[in-house]
Amino acid sequence: MVDVLTHVFSTFIAKGGQVSHVRGGLSSPCSALVVGDRSMSRSVLLLAALTAVSRRGMKVLFFTRTQIQTLPPSVQSCLPNLSPDSLKMIKFCYPQTLEELLLQVASLHEPVNTSPTAPSLVIVDRLQNFLCGPGGGGGFHQGEQSCAAHLSALLLDTAAFLTQVLECRAPGLAPCRLLASFQLELEAGPADPGHPHPVLAVLDRYFPARCTLDRDESYAAAAAGLEEVWRVDLSGAGPTDPTDRTSQEWQLVVFTNGLMEFRSV
Amino acid sequence: MRSFLPAVAEQLFKDIQKIYEEKSQIPDDLLIALKFVFGSCAVQALDLVDKHSVTCLSSPSGRKAFQVTGGSGRLYTCFTSCHYCPCPAFAYAVLRRNDGLLCKHLLGVYLSQAMGLTQQESVSDMYISTLLAGGAAAS
Numbered sequence A: 001m002v003d004v005l006t007h008v009f010s011t012f013i014a015k016g017g018q019v020s021h022v023r024g025g026l027s028s029p030c031s032a033l034v035v036g037d038r039s040m041s042r043s044v045l046l047l048a049a050l051t052a053v054s055r056r057g058m059k060v061l062f063f064t065r066t067q068i069q070t071l072p073p074s075v076q077s078c079l080p081n082l083s084p085d086s087l088k089m090i091k092f093c094y095p096q097t098l099e100e101l102l103l104q105v106a107s108l109h110e111p112v113n114t115s116p117t118a119p120s121l122v123i124v125d126r127l128q129n130f131l132c133g134p135g136g137g138g139g140f141h142q143g144e145q146s147c148a149a150h151l152s153a154l155l156l157d158t159a160a161f162l163t164q165v166l167e168c169r170a171p172g173l174a175p176c177r178l179l180a181s182f183q184l185e186l187e188a189g190p191a192d193p194g195h196p197h198p199v200l201a202v203l204d205r206y207f208p209a210r211c212t213l214d215r216d217e218s219y220a221a222a223a224a225g226l227e228e229v230w231r232v233d234l235s236g237a238g239p240t241d242p243t244d245r246t247s248q249e250w251q252l253v254v255f256t257n258g259l260m261e262f263r264s265v
Numbered sequence B: 001m002r003s004f005l006p007a008v009a010e011q012l013f014k015d016i017q018k019i020y021e022e023k024s025q026i027p028d029d030l031l032i033a034l035k036f037v038f039g040s041c042a043v044q045a046l047d048l049v050d051k052h053s054v055t056c057l058s059s060p061s062g063r064k065a066f067q068v069t070g071g072s073g074r075l076y077t078c079f080t081s082c083h084y085c086p087c088p089a090f091a092y093a094v095l096r097r098n099d100g101l102l103c104k105h106l107l108g109v110y111l112s113q114a115m116g117l118t119q120q121e122s123v124s125d126m127y128i129s130t131l132l133a134g135g136a137a138a139s
């Protein structure tokens, strides 16, 4: 998925901005986990989905527990020429429980889901809604780690299978990419590098790349009169050598009028 | 399976495959190496392989999954491309304590593949979906 994310960020880097080239070196694993604020993560997921369908003609599956009624204005502002046909290429699925999500993902290999074309992008919004007990936060139990591992492994295995199908039938649309978002509940408190969240630690074990969204609360950001400034850090392990971690950084600015702008850092 | 394993383990499976093809048994030095890398899991996994407990299921769509019959007869479904096993040892030793590479079932899959002792079975698309989702498909 990193290639689509990279594409998203590089495409939407401020028009007229000086830099638009993407630093090389980032190997291209096809799965990424987006970690950060929940509404901002969803905007990034939607933007990736819309970019995939409108610019690359990919079929996209979008799993989320809560219905998406309207596109966030910031997403619309990034894609002013979006056609309604593009939206139709995204299939939204609304599983309500982890069991429903697992079964829907596990069924993606069935012919009804792979013809005429298999999806090239599978997105799961807000994994914590499925993995962390009701209310989230404190009530961690060991089962959550096992569930997180099962769901991650199933998603990756499914993407690997769909990649084979695409390579056979529509090589131009291969591989099948995977993008999921996860947000720590507020009660969990600030991140402690020594003790990562148990569910996040498991997700990191499976997803080869991670896109972290951090709100920039610095004085400079506030003084610029901008509503929100986010640091977007995309890091991934090389497919063969885990020590070969590379990372790229962007800045995402959301103005008071809702407009969104990516800037390379 | 996608390589989450250290190179030494990969090489070990390759050596076992090569030697087992020729001699139909695993020499002592490789057994010692296997125990050294995987601990007590190694003996239990070899026992599973001996009992032909590993089956590769495939459905008409082309989807595949491994099914391992545990000592108690319980069935564990494992993926072909990445490491996951629903057993308590995987949850505890591998995920929580991070002090084991594989549980005996996953190691059993690797060994059974290397030794060419995996059973093959065809199942329906819906059957394999249910198994992958973690359900116990009625057989």
Ligand SMILES: [Zn+2]
Pocket (backbone or CB within 6 Å): B076, B085, B086, B087, B088, B089, B090, B103, B104, B105, B106
């Ligand atoms: Zn196991």
